[in-house]
Amino acid sequence: MSDMDDVVNEFLVESYENLDRLDTDLVSLEENPTERAKLASIFRTIHTIKGTCGFLGYGKLEKVAHVGENLLSKLRDGELVLDADITSGLLAMVDAVRKMLGSIEQTRAEGSEEYAELIELLTKLATGTNERLEKPGAASKTPAAATDPASVDPDPPPLGAVLVESGQVSPSEVEVAHRKQLAGDPLRIGELLVEQGVVTHDTLRDALRKQQEKQQEAHNSSVADTSIRVDVGLLDKLMNLVGELVLARNQIVQYNARQSDNTMSAASQRLNLITTELQESVMKTRMQPIGNVWSKIPRVVRDLAVQCGKEVRIEMEGKETELDKTIIEAIKDPLTHIVRNSVDHGIEPPDVRAAKGKPREGMLLLRAYHEGGQVNIEIRDDGGGIDTERVRKKAIEKGLITAEVAQRMSEREAVNIVFLPGFSTAQRVSNVSGRGVGMDVVRTNIEKIGGQVDLVNQPGAGMTIKIKIPLTLAIIPALLVTAREQRFAIPQVSLLELVRLEGEQARKGIEFIHGAPVHRLRGNLLPVLHLTRELGLEQDVWRPIADDESLEIVVLQADGRPFGLVVDSINDTEEIVVKPLGKQLKGLPIYAGATIMGDGRVALILDVLGLAQRASVVSQAADRKRADAKRDEQETDDAASSLLLFQVGRESRMAVELSAVARLEEFESATIERSGGQEVVQYRGSIMPLVRLASYFGREAEPGDSSIVQVVVYTRGERSIGLVVDRILDIVEESLVAERRLSTAGVRSSAVIQGKVTDLLDAHAVIASVDPTFFEELVAA
Amino acid sequence: MADYQQFCTFHLGDLYFGVEVQKVQEVLRFQEMTAVPLAHDVVAGLINLRGQIVTAIDLRRRLALPPRTPDARPMNVVLHTDDGAISLLVDEIGDVVEVEDGLFEPPPETLRGIARELVGGVYKLEERLLLILDTEKTVDLAPAAAE
Numbered sequence: 010m011s012d013m014d015d016v017v018n019e020f021l022v023e024s025y026e027n028l029d030r031l032d033t034d035l036v037s038l039e040e041n042p043t044e045r046a047k048l049a050s051i052f053r054t055i056h057t058i059k060g061t062c063g064f065l066g067y068g069k070l071e072k073v074a075h076v077g078e079n080l081l082s083k084l085r086d087g088e089l090v091l092d093a094d095i096t097s098g099l100l101a102m103v104d105a106v107r108k109m110l111g112s113i114e115q116t117r118a119e120g121s122e123e124y125a126e127l128i129e130l131l132t133k134l135a136t137g138t139n140e141r142l143e144k145p146g147a148a149s150k151t152p153a154a155a156t157d158p159a160s161v162d163p164d165p166p167p168l169g170a171v172l173v174e175s176g177q178v179s180p181s182e183v184e185v186a187h188r189k190q191l192a193g194d195p196l197r198i199g200e201l202l203v204e205q206g207v208v209t210h211d212t213l214r215d216a217l218r219k220q221q222e223k224q225q226e227a228h229n230s231s232v233a234d235t236s237i238r239v240d241v242g243l244l245d246k247l248m249n250l251v252g253e254l255v256l257a258r259n260q261i262v263q264y265n266a267r268q269s270d271n272t273m274s275a276a277s278q279r280l281n282l283i284t285t286e287l288q289e290s291v292m293k294t295r296m297q298p299i300g301n302v303w304s305k306i307p308r309v310v311r312d313l314a315v316q317c318g319k320e321v322r323i324e325m326e327g328k329e330t331e332l333d334k335t336i337i338e339a340i341k342d343p344l345t346h347i348v349r350n351s352v353d354h355g356i357e358p359p360d361v362r363a364a365k366g367k368p369r370e371g372m373l374l375l376r377a378y379h380e381g382g383q384v385n386i387e388i389r390d391d392g393g394g395i396d397t398e399r400v401r402k403k404a405i406e407k408g409l410i411t412a413e414v415a416q417r418m419s420e421r422e423a424v425n426i427v428f429l430p431g432f433s434t435a436q437r438v439s440n441v442s443g444r445g446v447g448m449d450v451v452r453t454n455i456e457k458i459g460g461q462v463d464l465v466n467q468p469g470a471g472m473t474i475k476i477k478i479p480l481t482l483a484i485i486p487a488l489l490v491t492a493r494e495q496r497f498a499i500p501q502v503s504l505l506e507l508v509r510l511e512g513e514q515a516r517k518g519i520e521f522i523h524g525a526p527v528h529r530l531r532g533n534l535l536p537v538l539h540l541t542r543e544l545g546l547e548q549d550v551w552r553p554i555a556d557d558e559s560l561e562i563v564v565l566q567a568d569g570r571p572f573g574l575v576v577d578s579i580n581d582t583e584e585i586v587v588k589p590l591g592k593q594l595k596g597l598p599i600y601a602g603a604t605i606m607g608d609g610r611v612a613l614i615l616d617v618l619g620l621a622q623r624a625s626v627v628s629q630a631a632d633r634k635r636a637d638a639k640r641d642e643q644e645t646d647d648a649a650s651s652l653l654l655f656q657v658g659r660e661s662r663m664a665v666e667l668s669a670v671a672r673l674e675e676f677e678s679a680t681i682e683r684s685g686g687q688e689v690v691q692y693r694g695s696i697m698p699l700v701r702l703a704s705y706f707g708r709e710a711e712p713g714d715s716s717i718v719q720v721v722v723y724t725r726g727e728r729s730i731g732l733v734v735d736r737i738l739d740i741v742e743e744s745l746v747a748e749r750r751l752s753t754a755g756v757r758s759s760a761v762i763q764g765k766v767t768d769l770l771d772a773h774a775v776i777a778s779v780d781p782t783f784f785e786e787l788v789a790a
Numbered sequence: 791m792a793d794y795q796q797f798c799t800f801h802l803g804d805l806y807f808g809v810e811v812q813k814v815q816e817v818l819r820f821q822e823m824t825a826v827p828l829a830h831d832v833v834a835g836l837i838n839l840r841g842q843i844v845t846a847i848d849l850r851r852r853l854a855l856p857p858r859t860p861d862a863r864p865m866n867v868v869l870h871t872d873d874g875a876i877s878l879l880v881d882e883i884g885d886v887v888e889v890e891d892g893l894f895e896p897p898p899e900t901l902r903g904i905a906r907e908l909v910g911g912v913y914k915l916e917e918r919l920l921l922i923l924d925t926e927k928t929v930d931l932a933p934a935a936a937e
Contacts, residue, residue, distance in 0.1 A: 253841060495825065544827035590836075591845035592873040593931050594829055603824075603836055603843045611824040611836040611843055
């Protein structure tokens with residue numbers, strides 16, 4: 010009984026793996042319907058499932074797999090060409106198979122569903138040219154053809170060799186047949202041997218079957234010999250044990266440093282090396298390529314795109330990037346959620362895209378790569394991005410933030426509203442997304458495994474979600490520091506550099522800007538925190554430094570911002586095992602956990618992001634300053650930026666920085682009203698003035714369809730101003746090299762973009778001509 | 791026949807406390823502790839219990855009793871809870887006692903302050919009163935004070 014269970018379990022595990030691959034293969038096949046190798050591999054998978062379930066007595070499963078196989082064989086033989094209908098049919102078959110497997114897993118039975126409709130559908134898809142079902146006797150008439158289904162497999166053993174081995178023919182007889190073949194006889198060895206009369210059709214058929222079995226065996230054994238299946242629980246246990254071993258090793262190494270026994274030293278040295286190696290190896294056993302999770306995504310995207318009537322192309326980079334299994338498990342759901350969000354909310358319907366001058370087909374890029382002991386995963390789409398104005402409004406509506414807070418928020422903070430619990434911008438609740446359990450859960454799940462989520466929003470041009478996660482959770486390298494005689498561990502992933510200042514330098518190392526300590530690091534101001542003070546151990550920490558004292562600054566990075574942390578001393582680096590803190594200490598974002606040191610005492614692990622947030626290193630003020638600095642940079646420097654290209658009048662090409670644009674809108678001319686001599690439209694419950702750029706610059710408007718106007722919307726707080734352009738042309742990434750300064754009001758400079766002279770619109774000046782206070786408010790805020 | 795309950799007892803100043811014996815994982819002598827800056831002030835520190843990190847709560851502070859003398863070395867009553875082990879620091883460990891249900895009485899109305907919340911009842915033993923500590927409430931700290 011238990012033997013049978015084992016067989017069934019094996020079958021289930023194997024089939025699940027194959028089905029996952031099938032989803033991906035089918036979707037990619039839809040794009041490239043004639044790829045024979047893929048078709049053959051899909052066929053093989055279904056064939057294997059059919060064969061095994063027939064053997065195990067699962068009739069229904071076999072029936073479904075059988076019709077699927079028929080359809081696939083037609084595709085493989087080129088009698089049918091894969092189209093969307095067939096793909097849907099095949100995916101439905103995969104679902105049915107998966108459902109039955111699920112039921113087998115739970116109840117050891119296939120379930121009561123009959124799948125008659127599915128079978129009919131698949132049969133219908135396969136009919137029309139459905140004559141070529143295996144005819145009995147075909148194998149014996151043209152024996153060579155019988156090997157056809159297997160011909161995609163790697164080299165089968167020669168038929169002659171099989172026959173010789175089984176003693177049916179002598180080597181010399183095979184040799185004769187072989188020579189005939191070399192002389193140009195088109196018949197196969199088997200047929201020649203039958204012709205020679207040394208074997209009968211029946212023996213030949215047996216031999217052919219044997220040949221196939223042998224090949225299958227060779228195929229299986231090559232995999233089976235080099236890999237075994239291991240229960241993940243066992244690997245987890247192994248990892249925990251290695252963690253404990255690392256701690257014990259640390260203790261011994263530390264003890265060893267204090268004694269002088271040579272034998273002990275050598276042994277300790279060896280223990281040290283072996284432990285490190287063991288740790289690496291065990292960690293490797295748990296590594297899996299991220300492609301394992303991604304393999305499910307094309308299917309998700311396809312289904313969703315069909316459902317919402319969108320066209321989405323998916324691209325993947327860095328599939329082979331490896332991650333710890335527990336992390337892979339942990340990011341599976343957040344990742345799927347993000348992808349669904351991108352397709353559902355991010356990427357626009359084809360018509361909208363076309364109107365905006367984007368390709369009809371949306372693009373979704375998944376990218377993974379290693380960087381500094383961490384894995385970065387990016388999910389980028391070229392959709393509409395996040396409309397921060399809408400996000401603000403929604404959040405106020407839902408009572409998540411007050412209007413006042415929303416007003417004060419920087420763009421970056423507004424984007425991050427989507428991470429608030431209970432927030433969802435979807436207008437209606439679809440079965441795809443919009444249940445309000447979205448991004449906050451994504452963020453929580455990722456932070457739970459020590460990761461970070463960052464959102465880069467390009468309104469109108471798309472959005473990138475960046476996830477940074479550690480390679481493994483259990484053991485991390487850390488820097489040990491001391492504050493008031495107490496040791497703390499700082500994860501090295503956040504560490505940028507160590508600065509030690511002595512004597513005169515130390516005395517002048519810290520300067521104060523209105524009470525805020527800073528350090529000049531290579532000409533840049535680095536905000537500085539004092540660990541003792543941040544921990545609340547002592548408030549008055551910035552005392553004059555004595556001659557023999559030194560100043561130790563640990564330069565860290567949180568959320569992409571560097572800051573300095575002054576500590577009493579920097580001790581050492583050590584591999585530490587992260588252990589969670591109890592519930593009573595969960596409310597302290599400043600700690601990431603605790604660990605046990607070489608001497609057996611507990612040390613707290615600092616959470617660098619929590620520390621930075623507590624000290625407001627990462628804050629709105631810093632954000633705005635940075636944004637302003639960036640703007641200045643863009644104006645003076647030749648840094649690359651995203652530009653929105655549009656046409657003003659008949660032939661003028663103009664551009665603005667996309668980052669400053671809130672939205673692109675279309676209004677019907679009929680909705681334009683006049684107020685105080687100014688054209689306005691009602692926009693989101695308030696009145697938005699419109700500036701027709703063509704008339705501003707005294708140019709003739711482009712003739713043609715004027716029932717719709719294209720508007721570039723600028724927004725500050727509750728106020729918006731629309732610039733009417735004649736046509737949106739494109740969005741480009743371009744470094745701005747100002748060619749010449751112009752004296753024309755409203756034009757900052759002109760440059761060559763996409764090989765054409767393009768004027769850079771001075772949006773500030775244009776807007777100020779209508780509403781002089783529009784930008785002032787920003788300064789005041 | 792009267793029912794009996796078993797309690798693991800300990801002393802805090804002149805008070806005599808008991809905790810249901812099933813909730814106690816072990817009792818330990820004084821352990822080295824690592825202080826946790828910024829934590830709730832009843833958190834005395836972290837203890838390494840055979841590789842497991844256990845939070846220690848100073849029961850004197852939890853019950854708003856006067857602090858121990860600086861050189862006193864408190865003992866640990868380690869409880870097992872749904873969220874793992876947690877230690878209560880007490881002055882001295884007593885015996886495991888078996889008491890009759892009939893001796894139980896809810897705390898008097900005049901009991902005020904934090905003790906009112908944490909003392910679930912009293913057993914009137916012949917020689918003294920045994921206060922029963924509500925362990926769930928004792929280890930459930932309000933969100934840790936930020937400063």
